Amino acid sequence: MKQATIIGSGLVGSLWAxxxxxxxxxxxxxxxxxxxxxxxxxxxxxxxLAMSYRGWKALDEMQIGxxxxxxxxxMFGRTMHALDGNKTYQPYGINEQAIFSVSRGDxxxxxxxxAERTGNAEISFNEECIGADLQNGIVHLKNTVTGKISEFxxxxxxGTDGAFSAIRYNAMQKIDRFTYSQNYVEDGYREILLPANxxxxxxxxxxxxxxxxxxxxxxxxxxxxxxxxxxTLFMPFExxxxxxxxxxxKEKVNTFFKTVFPNFFEMMPNIADAWxxxxxxxxxxxxxxxxxxxxxxxxxxxxxxxxxxxGQGMNAGFEDCSVMYSLMKKHSEDWPKIFKEYETxxxxxxxxxxxxxxxxxxxxxDKVADPAFLLQQKVERRMAQLYPGNYFPMYSMVxxxxxEYQVALSKxxxxxxxxxxxxxxxxxxxxxxPEKIDDFIHQFFGETIKK
Amino acid sequence: MKQATIIGSGLVGSLWAxxxxxxxxxxxxxxxxxxxxxxxxxxxxxxxLAMSYRGWKALDEMQIGxxxxxxxxxMFGRTMHALDGNKTYQPYGINEQAIFSVSRGDxxxxxxxxAERTGNAEISFNEECIGADLQNGIVHLKNTVTGKISEFxxxxxxGTDGAFSAIRYNAMQKIDRFTYSQNYVEDGYREILLPANxxxxxxxxxxxxxxxxxxxxxxxxxxxxxxxxxxTLFMPFExxxxxxxxxxxKEKVNTFFKTVFPNFFEMMPNIADAWxxxxxxxxxxxxxxxxxxxxxxxxxxxxxxxxxxxGQGMNAGFEDCSVMYSLMKKHSEDWPKIFKEYETxxxxxxxxxxxxxxxxxxxxxDKVADPAFLLQQKVERRMAQLYPGNYFPMYSMVxxxxxEYQVALSKxxxxxxxxxxxxxxxxxxxxxxPEKIDDFIHQFFGETIKK
Numbered sequence: 027m028k029q030a031t032i033i034g035s036g037l038v039g040s041l042w043a044x045x046x047x048x049x050x051x052x053x054x055x056x057x058x059x060x061x062x063x064x065x066x067x068x069x070x071x072x073x074x075l076a077m078s079y080r081g082w083k084a085l086d087e088m089q090i091g092x093x094x095x096x097x098x099x100x101m102f103g104r105t106m107h108a109l110d111g112n113k114t115y116q117p118y119g120i121n122e123q124a125i126f127s128v129s130r131g132d133x134x135x136x137x138x139x140x141a142e143r144t145g146n147a148e149i150s151f152n153e154e155c156i157g158a159d160l161q162n163g164i165v166h167l168k169n170t171v172t173g174k175i176s177e178f179x180x181x182x183x184x185g186t187d188g189a190f191s192a193i194r195y196n197a198m199q200k201i202d203r204f205t206y207s208q209n210y211v212e213d214g215y216r217e218i219l220l221p222a223n224x225x226x227x228x229x230x231x232x233x234x235x236x237x238x239x240x241x242x243x244x245x246x247x248x249x250x251x252x253x254x255x256x257x258t259l260f261m262p263f264e265x266x267x268x269x270x271x272x273x274x275x276k277e278k279v280n281t282f283f284k285t286v287f288p289n290f291f292e293m294m295p296n297i298a299d300a301w302x303x304x305x306x307x308x309x310x311x312x313x314x315x316x317x318x319x320x321x322x323x324x325x326x327x328x329x330x331x332x333x334x335x336x337g338q339g340m341n342a343g344f345e346d347c348s349v350m351y352s353l354m355k356k357h358s359e360d361w362p363k364i365f366k367e368y369e370t371x372x373x374x375x376x377x378x379x380x381x382x383x384x385x386x387x388x389x390x391x392d393k394v395a396d397p398a399f400l401l402q403q404k405v406e407r408r409m410a411q412l413y414p415g416n417y418f419p420m421y422s423m424v425x426x427x428x429x430e431y432q433v434a435l436s437k438x439x440x441x442x443x444x445x446x447x448x449x450x451x452x453x454x455x456x457x458x459x460p461e462k463i464d465d466f467i468h469q470f471f472g473e474t475i476k477k
Numbered sequence: 478m479k480q481a482t483i484i485g486s487g488l489v490g491s492l493w494a495x496x497x498x499x500x501x502x503x504x505x506x507x508x509x510x511x512x513x514x515x516x517x518x519x520x521x522x523x524x525x526l527a528m529s530y531r532g533w534k535a536l537d538e539m540q541i542g543x544x545x546x547x548x549x550x551x552m553f554g555r556t557m558h559a560l561d562g563n564k565t566y567q568p569y570g571i572n573e574q575a576i577f578s579v580s581r582g583d584x585x586x587x588x589x590x591x592a593e594r595t596g597n598a599e600i601s602f603n604e605e606c607i608g609a610d611l612q613n614g615i616v617h618l619k620n621t622v623t624g625k626i627s628e629f630x631x632x633x634x635x636g637t638d639g640a641f642s643a644i645r646y647n648a649m650q651k652i653d654r655f656t657y658s659q660n661y662v663e664d665g666y667r668e669i670l671l672p673a674n675x676x677x678x679x680x681x682x683x684x685x686x687x688x689x690x691x692x693x694x695x696x697x698x699x700x701x702x703x704x705x706x707x708x709t710l711f712m713p714f715e716x717x718x719x720x721x722x723x724x725x726x727k728e729k730v731n732t733f734f735k736t737v738f739p740n741f742f743e744m745m746p747n748i749a750d751a752w753x754x755x756x757x758x759x760x761x762x763x764x765x766x767x768x769x770x771x772x773x774x775x776x777x778x779x780x781x782x783x784x785x786x787x788g789q790g791m792n793a794g795f796e797d798c799s800v801m802y803s804l805m806k807k808h809s810e811d812w813p814k815i816f817k818e819y820e821t822x823x824x825x826x827x828x829x830x831x832x833x834x835x836x837x838x839x840x841x842x843d844k845v846a847d848p849a850f851l852l853q854q855k856v857e858r859r860m861a862q863l864y865p866g867n868y869f870p871m872y873s874m875v876x877x878x879x880x881e882y883q884v885a886l887s888k889x890x891x892x893x894x895x896x897x898x899x900x901x902x903x904x905x906x907x908x909x910x911p912e913k914i915d916d917f918i919h920q921f922f923g924e925t926i927k928k
Contacts, residue, residue, distance in 0.1 A: 195650075199659075203714075203759050207649075207658035263654075308654050 027052045027146075028179040028359075031165055033155045037130070038326030038343035040137035042186060044088045045148040045351050049359075054178060056237055058154045058192065063135045074256040075133065076101070076235070076337030077126040078425040084344035087351070090140055097132045099249045100124035105234045106394050111289045114393065116235065116403060119436030120411045121264055123426050125235070125337060126250040129256070155187065156333040157195035163321035165193070182361055183322040186343075189312055189331030194324060194346075194395070198314070205315045211384075213243070214270055215260045217304035220294055222253025229293050230255060238287050243268055243467055245287055245390035257290075260391065269344035270306055309333045312381050315373055318365035325350065330376030335387040336424060338431075342379045346372060378431035382424060401404065401456050402445055408463055409445075413471045417441075478503045478597075479810075480631035482616055484606045485509070485638030488581070489777030489794035491588035493637060496802050498595040500810075505629060506592070507604040507618055509643070514586045525699035525707040526584065527552070527686070527788030528577040538802070541591055548583045550700045551575035555846050556685045562740045564922075566685065567845065567854060571862045572879050576686070576788060578699040578893035580707070586634035606638065614772035616644065618890040633812055634773040637794075640763055640782030645775055649765070657765045662784055662835075664694070665721055666711045668755035671745055673704025680744045681706060688841055689738050695842035696721055696738055708741075711842065714759075721757055760784045762831050766824055770817035776801065781827030786838040787875060789882075793830045796879065797823060803857050829882035833875060852907050853896055859914055864922045868892075 028051045032039045035057035043053045048200040077098055085091040101122045103117040118125060141147040156175075157166040163352035164179045185193035199206055223229055228249065230236055236255070243261035250256055264271040268286065273279050283291040283298075291297060311329040317324045326343030350368055357363040393399040409417040420438025423429045429437075448454075452466045479502045483490045486508035494504045528549055536542040553575045554568040569576060592598040607626075608617040615630045636644035650657055674680055679700065681687055687698040687706070694712035701707055715722040719737065724730050727749035734742040734749075742748060763782040768775045777794030801819055808814040844850040860868040871889025874880045880888075899905075903917045 195646075199646075203661040207660075209656055209658075210654040256659055 029054070030072040030185040031056070031163070031178055031180040033165060033183070033185045033193045034191075034325070034328070035134075035141075035149045035151075036186060036188055037134055037137060037340050038347065039186035039256060039413060040134065040141045040324060040345050041084065041088070041344060042184060042350075043141040044090065044137070044144060045347050047144040047146040048088065049142070049351070049354055051146070051181075053141070053143070054180065055147060055149040056153040056155060056165065056178070057149055057151050058187070059151065061149075061151045062131060063138065064262040067442065074250070075128050075340050076248070077128055077132055077133075078337065078341050080341040080345040080348075080428050083428055084348045086346060090137075093136060093140070094128065094133060095126070097136065097251070098126035098128040099251065100126050100233055101235045101248070103234050104203065104394060105231060105236050105285075107238045107289055108395065109240075109286070109288070114400065117407065119426050120407060120414075123422070124233075125248070125425055127235070143242050155185075155192040156196060158183065158193050158322060159428070160197055160201070160320035160322045165340060177283070185322060185324045185328045188327045188469050189310055191324065191328035193322065194314065194322075194328055196313075198319060201319055204314065204316070206312075208310055208312045211309045211311070211387075212262050212265070212389075213260050214263050214308050215258050216270070216301075216306050218245075218259065218294070218297065218300060219303065220255040220257050220290075222245060226253045228253050228255070237394060238290060239393075239394050239395040240268070240286055241395075242266055245290060246390070260309075260387070262395050265385055275302075276301070291378060304407050311384070313377065313380070315369070317369040317373060317376075321361065322363050323350070323368065329372070332380045332383045333387065334383065335390055336379070336380050336383045336385075338383060338424060342376070342431070345375075348428075378435045382420075382431060382435050397456055401454065402442075402449060405449060405454065405463060405467070406441075406445060408460075409456070409467050409471070412464065412467055416471055416474070480505070482614070482629055482631040482634040483885060484634070484636045484644045485642075485779070486585075486589055486592075486600045486602075486778070487637060488585055488588060488791050489798065490635070490637035491585065491592045492539070492600055492795055493635060493776060493798045493801075494592040494598040494668045495541065495588070495595060497800050498592070498597040499539065502597070502632075504592070505631065506597040506600040507606060507616065507629070508600055508602050509605045509621065509638070511579055511603065512600075512602045512608070513582060514589065517680060525701070526791050527580050527583055527699070528579050528584075529788065529792055531789075531792040531796040531799075531879055535799045538799060541757065544587060544591070545579065545584060546577070547671050548587065548702070549577035549579040550702065551577050551684055552686045552699070553642055553765070554685050555845060556682060556687050558687060558738075558739070558740055559846065560691075560739070565845075565851065567851060568858065570873050570877050571858060571865075574873070575684075577875055578686070578701070580701060584608065606636075606643040607647060609634065609644050609773060611648055611652070611771035611773045636657070636773060636775045636779045637777050639778045640761055642775065642779035645765065645779055648773070649770060650776065655765065655767070657763075658761045659761055659877060662762070662838075663713050663716070664838075665714050665757050665759050666709050667721070667752075667757050669696075669708040669710060669745070669748065669751060670754065671698060671706040671708050671741075677704045679704050679706070688845060689741060690842050690844075690846040691719070691737055692843050692846075693717055697841070711760075711838070718827055725754075727752070748879070762835070764828065764831070766820070766874045768820040768827075769825060772812065773867060774801070774816050774819065780823070781831060783831045783834045784838065786841055787830070787834045789830050789834065789875060793827070793882070796826075799879075826882040829886045832885055833871075848907055852905065853893075853900060856900060856905065856918070857892075857896055858913060859911075860918050860922070863915065863918055867922055867925070 030046050030053050031053040032043055032055040033055060035055045039055060043055055046053045082091050102122060103115055108113040138149060150300040153167045154170050156167055156168045163181060163183050164177050165183060167176050181297045185191050198204060214256055220229060232249045238245040244260045245257060247255040247257040262269040273282055279298040279301050310331060311333060311403060317329045332339050349372060353364040353367050406419040410419055419433055423434035423438060448470060481502040481504050482499045483494055483504060483506040486506045490506055494506055497504045533542050536545050540884035553573060554566055556557050557565040589600060603621045604618045605621050606616055607619045614632060614634050616626050616634060636642050638644060649655060671680060683700045687697040696708060696710045698706040698708040713720040724733055730749040730752050762784060768780045776797040783790050800823060804815045804818050819912060857870040861870055871885055874889060899921060
């Protein structure tokens with residue numbers, strides 16, 4: 027039987043194991059950590075995830091989408107909380123399109139179960155990858171409990187061990203002419219759990235992603251199944267009026283929340299006590315190339331770790347699986363050919379999803395509080411409703427389609443310019459009637475389509 | 478006695494040991510390789526070095542400049558070899574200013590001798606740095622011969638272990654929010670030894686740096702003491718008419734040299750036989766930040782490895798030593814303060830020397846064959862002669878001064894624009910008489926200085 031090795035049993039590694047077993051491989055997964063299904067491992071380093079089109083597509087391709095749907099909560103739009111408590115709602119798409127909140131821990135456990143139940147994938151825990159012979163498909167391992175050193179050889183090896191990938195650090199980075207960069211944004215994040223009401227009910231609307239946009243920083247909240255919300259504060263580490271390094275006491279934490287997130291503080295007056303429940307973490311963009319060498323390929327965050335602001339990290343990783351699988355069929359499992367094409371077509375999309383994520387940070391923390399931006403998005407959504415085949419907003423291309431990320435990025439930027447110009451030329455404002463907006467849209471597409 | 482550790486007994490490590498012993502430190506140097514003074518180690522991965530002002534300044538500060546001068550050969554300018562054999566000469570500076578060719582092996586051996594004879598610096602060879610406790614100044618070592626693992630603790634630690642620094646990979650890169658990038662240019666290089674004539678004489682003028690500029694690629698030659706020249710061919714790896722990947726046979730190597738470097742081929746008709754004497758190597762720019770953490774600082778290539786085209790890699794590393802030493806005095810050996818200021822003032826200069834090096838590749842391989850560029854440099858040199866306090870060409874700022882690299886870069890770019898505009902406005906050509914050029918320079922500076 028053909029043998030494959032996967033380093034890392036995270037989201038992408040576990041899903042990729044399902045794909046490989048389906049393709050007839052015997053799969054051995056080595057995971058540095060212990061089994062999160064048995065011991066409680068802090069999810070401190072993870073915000074809730076948002077599954078969207080690309081993620082579902084990959085899961086459905088393996089017929090496991092419905093199992094994951096059972097543990098996910100649809101969010102149909104964003105709810106913005108202004109300083110004065112005013113709320114603004116903005117749908118993500120048209121026709122009830124949604125992104126889905128899912129806990130990283132829950133989905134990871136489920137995907138490991140699914141991989142194992144195929145009967146052809148085995149996960150070995152507490153096995154750290156300390157090096158690799160890339161040409162010969164051999165990984166070097168150290169058991170973190172016993173200290174035992176071992177090696178494992180297989181026909182093909184996949185590094186799905188995340189942003190700080192050990193196989194990338196310990197093997198790929200040492201090959202000649204390997205381009206590599208790790209860059210941290212100047213902001214960090216801290217997770218906060220907003221508990222359910224005593225009756226188990228949600229403290230906020232459940233089917234929306236909540237944002238408290240404050241220009242240079244923001245708080246967000248995603249729903250959990252138990253009535254709680256996983257909230258995340260993104261903010262500069264230092265050098266700004268509001269930054270993590272200034273919040274050095276419970277008093278300062280209280281004052282900060284009372285001042286900038288008053289309606290959140292009302293819901294969670296014990297915020298200062300909960301402040302240290304989760305660590306302060308940093309946010310990196312990691313780029314590298316090549317993604318493959320010899321018998322080894324990097325997938326997911328190991329190849330293109332991004333900041334989380336477009337909710338696309340997991341989706342992009344799952345799409346790597348779809349793409350690699352389609353190339354396996356196209357090239358009849360000729361791995362050198364598969365790897366070459368995989369990295370050629372996926373690298374520009376890895377770069378693009380990172381650029382998109384950086385762009386969307388500014389959108390989330392700042393632009394969503396800007397009436398001009400909300401108007402622009404309203405017009406775009408209406409265009410997409412009236413001319414669904416002719417107009418696709420950037421957010422929709424990214425979240426509700428599998429249009430390549432690089433196309434979504436370049437086309438989205440182009441469209442932004444056109445829409446802004448149209449709004450200006452036609453004197454559209456937030457007061458313009460829906461009929462007038464429709465008129466101007468019909469006029470625009472009438473001309474465009476004629477061309 | 479105060480104890481310091483240095484990782485790497487290369488050029489910067491050996492010189493920095495001399496500085497530290499002078500400051501009253503007992504110095505322990507750990508070097509991964511064996512003692513190059515005892516065994517012959519290939520200098521295959523090194524082109525000859527060019528010592529210029531910053532390097533001499535640091536050596537003279539330690540009163541060892543004259544010892545190094547004895548093993549260096551002045552080069553007063555560049556000699557360009559055109560395809561038809563025509564030669565053009567361009568002085569580097571004014572008043573016989575020169576850069577100095579020195580063999581990496583020779584100067585490294587000499588600097589190790591000098592460090593050891595201080596009596597307070599000891600070099601341990603075959604000791605590989607496999608990790609470090611940055612906060613506590615502990616380095617973890619593995620003897621490459623015996624396999625023995627050990628550790629060494631000291632008051633302060635310096636990583637001078639080059640572009641592929643082990644202490645940076647194994648310790649610094651793992652700290653949170655460490656910015657890091659390694660980027661390879663698309664060109665590689667191969668060294669070629671052009672032997673002396675049978676009578677021991679030089680085959681080319683000795684006191685100049687020879688360049689065969691060919692637009693997208695180039696060959697250079699630097700003199701050695703024994704009558705030979707160390708030559709280096711810089712060229713794309715692939716994807717161009719002339720690239721390393723095309724030179725797959727002796728015949729192709731011969732044809733290549735006959736076609737594009739005919740006068741070199743005449744001097745070295747056995748080039749195809751010597752082709753594989755030295756390996757094909759790649760060229761990287763490595764950037765990182767911070768350069769210091771806890772008790773550890775990176776210096777030289779470990780902090781800011783550059784491509785070699787400005788001949789400033791060693792000079793920049795030696796300048797790191799000058800700067801660190803001046804900060805030791807300024808801050809009375811308060812290392813946290815020294816490290817903070819060191820990385821703050823040196824990082825922009827590390828970036829600038831890399832940018833300058835990339836710029837100068839285009840100058841060397843292409844621009845020096847362009848009459849318009851040679852005219853510009855002639856005018857600049859004359860300006861510097863007539864108004865030495867008022868005009869300093871970029872090359873002179875970099876090579877014949879210790880003006881900060883970042884200032885040389887920004888001011889040099891500004892000046893370039895002004896000179897080009899002046900040449901155009903005054904219709905200066907290569908045929909313009911020296912008197913007319915002087916007139917226009919006097920007029921320009923008359924106006925400028927009045928302002």
